[in-house]
Amino acid sequence: MPPLTLLPFEKPIADLQAKLEELRALSAKGEVDVDAEAGLMEKKIQAMRQKIYGDLSPWQKVQVARHPQRPYTRDYLEALVPDFTELHGDRLYGDDRAIQGGLGTLGGRRVLILGTQKGRDTRTNLECNFGCPRPEGYRKALRLMRLAARFGVPIVTLIDTPGAFPGLESEERHVAEAIAVNLREMFTFPVPIVVTVIGEGGSGGALGIGVGDRILILEHAYYSVISPEGCAAILWKDRAFADRASEALKLTAQDLHQAGLVDEILPEPLGGAHQDPPAMARRLGEAIGRHLDELSRLSGDELLAGRYEKFRAMGVYAEEAAPAETAPPEDADAPPAEPAD
Amino acid sequence: MPFFRKRTYRNADGKRKDMPGGLWLKCPSCSEILYKRELDDNLGVCRHCGHHFQLTRDQRIRCLAEPDSFVEFDTGITSVDVLGFTGTDSYPDKLAGNIRKTGHKDAVSCGEARIGDHEVALGVMDFSFLGASMGSVVGEKVTRLFEHGLERRHPVVLCCASGGARMYEGMFSLMQMAKTSAAIARLNAAAVPYIPVLTHPTMAGVMASFATLGDAILAEPGALIGFAGPRVIKETTQQELPEGFQRAEFLEKKGLIDLVVPRSELRATLARLLDFLCPSPAAPEPV
Numbered sequence: 001m002p003p004l005t006l007l008p009f010e011k012p013i014a015d016l017q018a019k020l021e022e023l024r025a026l027s028a029k030g031e032v033d034v035d036a037e038a039g040l041m042e043k044k045i046q047a048m049r050q051k052i053y054g055d056l057s058p059w060q061k062v063q064v065a066r067h068p069q070r071p072y073t074r075d076y077l078e079a080l081v082p083d084f085t086e087l088h089g090d091r092l093y094g095d096d097r098a099i100q101g102g103l104g105t106l107g108g109r110r111v112l113i114l115g116t117q118k119g120r121d122t123r124t125n126l127e128c129n130f131g132c133p134r135p136e137g138y139r140k141a142l143r144l145m146r147l148a149a150r151f152g153v154p155i156v157t158l159i160d161t162p163g164a165f166p167g168l169e170s171e172e173r174h175v176a177e178a179i180a181v182n183l184r185e186m187f188t189f190p191v192p193i194v195v196t197v198i199g200e201g202g203s204g205g206a207l208g209i210g211v212g213d214r215i216l217i218l219e220h221a222y223y224s225v226i227s228p229e230g231c232a233a234i235l236w237k238d239r240a241f242a243d244r245a246s247e248a249l250k251l252t253a254q255d256l257h258q259a260g261l262v263d264e265i266l267p268e269p270l271g272g273a274h275q276d277p278p279a280m281a282r283r284l285g286e287a288i289g290r291h292l293d294e295l296s297r298l299s300g301d302e303l304l305a306g307r308y309e310k311f312r313a314m315g316v317y318a319e320e321a322a323p324a325e326t327a328p329p330e331d332a333d334a335p336p337a338e339p340a341d
Numbered sequence: 342m343p344f345f346r347k348r349t350y351r352n353a354d355g356k357r358k359d360m361p362g363g364l365w366l367k368c369p370s371c372s373e374i375l376y377k378r379e380l381d382d383n384l385g386v387c388r389h390c391g392h393h394f395q396l397t398r399d400q401r402i403r404c405l406a407e408p409d410s411f412v413e414f415d416t417g418i419t420s421v422d423v424l425g426f427t428g429t430d431s432y433p434d435k436l437a438g439n440i441r442k443t444g445h446k447d448a449v450s451c452g453e454a455r456i457g458d459h460e461v462a463l464g465v466m467d468f469s470f471l472g473a474s475m476g477s478v479v480g481e482k483v484t485r486l487f488e489h490g491l492e493r494r495h496p497v498v499l500c501c502a503s504g505g506a507r508m509y510e511g512m513f514s515l516m517q518m519a520k521t522s523a524a525i526a527r528l529n530a531a532a533v534p535y536i537p538v539l540t541h542p543t544m545a546g547v548m549a550s551f552a553t554l555g556d557a558i559l560a561e562p563g564a565l566i567g568f569a570g571p572r573v574i575k576e577t578t579q580q581e582l583p584e585g586f587q588r589a590e591f592l593e594k595k596g597l598i599d600l601v602v603p604r605s606e607l608r609a610t611l612a613r614l615l616d617f618l619c620p621s622p623a624a625p626e627p628v
């Protein structure tokens with residue numbers, strides 16, 4: 001594995017690492033014994049990392065979520081679903097590599113698992129379109145989820161996309177409709193659905209596979225209605241204000257958890273998921289398995305009613321008390337799910 | 342793009358009074374000079390070239406519903422600055438300005454109305470209110486509109502226009518896409534018809550939710566309709582966009598829009614479609 005790319009705000013770590021390398025070089029020449037000093041330096045690096053990662057700004061988190069060595073969907077599939085059997089294509093137009101999915105076993109449970117996929121280099125990025133799905137990606141996801149629902153297989157989705165692909169062919173094949181149909185249909189599958197934002201949750205393109213009974217998010221992942229750059233371009237007329245936009249949009253896992261829009265934050269290894277992908281995968285697998293077990297105790301009707309109520313309660317507004325009837329509470333916590341009519 | 346807006350003001354007694362703005366305006370499409378009153382009488386359609394100007398809510402309701410049949414509900418819901426948005430300008434100020442400008446509390450009005458012989462749940466979105474962007478209020482009112490139609494088994498007609506999500510409400514805004522789509526799933530299961538009418542412009546988050554989930558999707562001539570804006574597409578992909586790209590007629594050819602309907606025929610077309618979909622109009626509810 002190539003050395004990990006350091007992000008701009010990790011410069012203090014880079015400086016310490018450079019010193020450590022110097023020490024090691026000296027040691028290799030046998031000029032001095034630096035074991036003790038190197039150990040100290042490693043502790044310093046660790047402490048620096050703790051300091052930096054204990055207080056990341058929203059914009060810094062966005063950068064961690066976009067780290068080029070961050071584990072992607074396929075990495076988690078490899079780690080968690082040893083018998084993953086990919087199913088290709090939407091049976092309408094093509095096979096979009098920006099969304100990949102199939103059947104497999106996760107911690108002993110059979111699942112339909114799918115997610116958005118980014119590339120690591122030019123070739124794979126072109127193949128996966130930088131993680132930006134076209135309509136056929138969403139329609140493939142729909143086909144696979146319908147298959148799962150028919151055979152009573154729980155659905156697991158992993159989200160890591162800058163957004164749906166904004167291109168001529170996306171519009172000609174109606175990407176908006178493809179996303180909308182997924183949103184609607186995901187409220188009709190009577191099997192558990194566990195959604196996890198593992199990196200970037202880019203707007204409608206993320207939500208298009210993002211309706212579920214549980215929404216999990218990694219500690220440094222983000223989920224936003226618009227990209228920080230896009231928001232900055234509109235409000236500040238300059239994409240360079242993406243840091244300010246990141247703050248304003250309240251897009252971090254912590255903000256979303258506080259707002260009640262996600263159910264659980266999965267802690268990342270110190271320095272981000274890319275510092276220890278196997279550990280991150282174990283934690284993700286454990287969390288998904290735990291939620292699937294909980295959800296498996298509910299009937300299909302209970303799942304659908306609960307899913308409806310979960311999203312029905314999302315939104316904050318003020319409402320004048322209507323005369324002659326009691327006003328509903330302003331976006332209070334959802335009442336316990338009632339069975340659908 | 343300039344468009345004609347008929348301002349309505351409320352007097353102390355709550356009655357609306359139309360205030361004349363300029364008496365004349367220029368059609369952005371054919372450049373003919375139009376007499377404002379004549380344009381009004383023609384439902385905001387240029388009599389030279391057929392260009393469809395944007396309408397106010399009141400004009401839109403007059404155009405879609407049988408005369409005096411619209412009774413608005415959920416009028417007391419207002420947006421709040423849930424994120425305490427720290428941008429270049431304040432969200433509460435934006436809201437206040439748009440409330441003053443339009444005389445309405447947010448970007449959609451919903452109610453009961455009659456179209457032909459059908460009692461319908463009717464919603465109209467108003468682009469002049471913050472680009473009819475969808476925040477919690479729009480999402481909630483649209484969801485209640487669907488739920489209202491479902492409860493009474495009244496078809497739902499929703500006149501759409503929107504620039505997309507309301508950034509100022511962050512992820513609460515995005516989640517309205519899921520919430521409104523969930524309500525449509527229930528309408529579909531109960532076989533209660535839902536017909537969106539897409540007007541200029543209908544984009545982004547509204548397109549990727551309730552605007553494209555109709556049993557039939559109608560659109561006004563020339564309306565810009567799509568997911569990503571043309572400028573974003575050009576900047577991202579450097580693609581040359583074909584003539585008429587993302588216009589209603591283009592999308593009818595490409596298979597998304599069922600029918601492009603001139604404004605003057607909208608009400609009759611809706612009534613006819615509803616006649617087909619619900620042949621025995623809802624009888625008065627048993628007492």
Ligand SMILES: [Zn+2]
Pocket residue numbers: 368369370371372373387388389390391392
């Ligand atoms: Zn004209």
